[in-house]
Amino acid sequence: MQRCTGGPVNTDMINLSIDQVYDLSVDVLSRNGFSAPHTAAIAQTITAGQRDDCQSHGLYRLIVCVRTLQTGLVDPAALPVVTHPTPAVVQVDAQRAYSLLAFQEGLPHLAEKAKKNGIAVLAINNCFHFSALWPEVEAIAALGLAGIAMTPSHSWVAPAGGTRPVFGTNPLAFAWPRPGAFPYVFDFATSMVARGEIELHRRTGKPIPEGWAIDKYGQPTTDAAAGMDGAMTTFGSYKGSALSTMIELLAGPLIGDWTSMQSQAYDAGAGATPLHGELLIALDPQLLGRGMLTANTAAAEAMLDAISGQGARLPSERRFKARAKSEQEGVWVSRALYDEVRKLGKSDNL
């Protein structure tokens, strides 16, 4: 379910420490023109993705970042502008830069407001967005708060019962703080699968399972290229479609930002990363819990233990195992990817 894909380990892999992944990311991003604050924020997220064995959100993303920068659409240096419309809302205008620095700037305000009001909103506007949402909701949970995050993307996904794309892959992420443990975290696309999954099938010439996509005539297809040319489907039929509609509205028009259709129209075929907003909500278990935090936490733990105790998987378990392993042994990256990324940095000193 996690929007990250573990890579196969083969003989042509090389081992890097987590610090080396970060340093390589910093090198590539800064040499390609990202300012120091953006470089640090992006490198941190890419390192977290690689550390958790989310190959599609790890070093591979440097290639996408640099490619999108080359379209001339993304501002590599704009500083986020923070405003405070209300005591419970912080709004950060990313000024057409990537979203990550804006999140970093907004997070302390979000936490402070949630701890004062019980609930608060961080609305990020006007950002190019390529990253998974789990690092952000995990950062909220690390401050003792429950966190929700959602974004639109480009309009690639048809509503249930329809034939033409309206929604983005519209991810929804949630984290809940657990005492002495990793938080409970999920981060899933409301499309049936991630767009990268279909792209991967297209590249390797493999058919996609029925139900993932429809062609441009609205017919079910197992041809990956026809599916990318047509529309992806939502998970969970009408319910997933409804959830995706909610995300369009809340992370779009509600916060004065674009729907996936608007982001797609602006892109006009450039194939860049989507430009839109992001909505984050933080909730404080201390202020909302009627003075019973210890009992409430115990009830939450009993419920989560009832899931894992019967052998059902909690959503981020695979990532957390990979994280523990990476912290011991470093990460494994294919030599081909490593060479391609290093070339982007035009650097031989790593």
Place this chain on the structure above:
Amino acid sequence: MQRCTGGPVNTDMINLSIDQVYDLSVDVLSRNGFSAPHTAAIAQTITAGQRDDCQSHGLYRLIVCVRTLQTGLVDPAALPVVTHPTPAVVQVDAQRAYSLLAFQEGLPHLAEKAKKNGIAVLAINNCFHFSALWPEVEAIAALGLAGIAMTPSHSWVAPAGGTRPVFGTNPLAFAWPRPGAFPYVFDFATSMVARGEIELHRRTGKPIPEGWAIDKYGQPTTDAAAGMDGAMTTFGSYKGSALSTMIELLAGPLIGDWTSMQSQAYDAGAGATPLHGELLIALDPQLLGRGMLTANTAAAEAMLDAISGQGARLPSERRFKARAKSEQEGVWVSRALYDEVRKLGKSDNL
């Protein structure tokens, strides 16, 4: 998708005006011991359900209300206690009465707080809960706000990959105000189907489709009774299961209230309506929309029109059509149900 089931129209149906439905509900509830404020709040919601042709949330619910009252668990007269933990949170303790009066008391505070802070929470605690959530999010949208509502229930639903029940049917509802039209509204169970659907198959001896439930040994079953004795499944596999977990946490421990497991344990086989909390969140498009309400509304309308314009259904369309029809022609109820309900009121004056 809507958690309501339209009834078949046959020759043994009788026609009632909407006012007659309300009056009949008031009669039954008050004669069975509900106080005047609870009677009015419950009758209003039951009338809305019948008006929208949600038979399972219409007059039929009077039977369930009276049956649950007879268990001695529900308080028919307790007055909700409203507190204000923060400027963005209103908490209403229903004092073991039904939830609807608590919602009615909390709504104006929720709206006021959302319109001051951009976002606000209404947490209802300690309530018996039998009603659909769409009337509540519709009431929030009618005030120009986006509304989200969620509740646990009894632990009837197994997590994806598991074999034993942990979650309730955990509905999630959302409404978005639309200019000059019904709001965009959904209200769905995170279980694959409503529990009533399986119960209906059990009563009529029909097999249930594979995928709806597992038996008490954790095996897939098409036997409705075995499924009710085992566990229901979540919609959308791991994603639906994650969403259901979020609802347990946010509408339970976060607000100092019970999980579905705790509600089930308290019920101890009585078969009463679940006792737990409810979380509602309201968001203000005016305060969050960066001063561009007109453009934002137009973008939302364009997205919604792109769904319905291609012939895909918006979630509550069937209900809204039924509402318009009922307002013209009244509602149709089976004579058997009408007689059963009237008997509960021990009244011949309708």
